[in-house]
Amino acid sequence: MGTATEVFRWDSIEPHATVGVFIHPYRKNEFAAFCINVTLHSNEPSGAFPSIAAQLTEGPTNEFFDNLARTLWVENQTIGPQPYISVGLIEFVQAT
Numbered sequence: 001m002g003t004a005t006e007v008f009r010w011d012s013i014e015p016h017a018t019v020g021v022f023i024h025p026y027r028k029n030e031f032a033a034f035c036i037n038v039t040l041h042s043n044e045p046s047g048a049f050p051s052i053a054a055q056l057t058e059g060p061t062n063e064f065f066d067n068l069a070r071t072l073w074v075e076n077q078t079i080g081p082q083p084y085i086s087v088g089l090i091e092f093v094q095a096t
Contacts, residue, residue, distance in 0.1 A: 002031070002094030012041050013054070013076040015083045020059070023089075024069035029096050034058065034072060037088040042081070049080030054087055 008021050026032050038054045040046055059071035074087050 002092055004090055004092045006037070006088045007091045008089040010074065010087045012084050013074065013087060015076055015078065018073050018075040020071060020073040021089065022069060022071050023091070024064045025067035026069070026093070027067055027095070030068075031094045031096055032070065033092045034070075035090045035092075036074060037090060039086045040078075041084040041086040044081050049078060049083065051077070051079045052083075052085065053077040053079075054085060056089075 007023065010019055013019055034056060036054055036056045038052060040049065040052055046052070055075045055077055057073045057075070059073060062069050072089065074089070076083065076085050078085055
């Protein structure tokens with residue numbers, strides 16, 4: 001059985017910006033998957049936005065002190081006035 005945890009949070013990502021994080025360590029016998037939880041971080045009402053969205057991209061997996069590390073990027077793709085967002089990075093880890 002695995003566990004899911006919010007491991008990182010960006011409080012405010014600017015319009016069209018890309019941010020990243022280097023996550024570690026993972027043992028070589030662990031499976032890790034990631035997803036994001038996107039919320040609006042603006043004074044505007046949610047109805048003013050045709051789309052509140054972000055894209056999660058997983059970068060390379062690297063060896064890091066005899067374990068594994070991953071690089072992840074999040075791009076703000078929200079459309080509308082003051083399209084600032086907050087994003088939580090959720091990690092699911094399970095030993096194989």
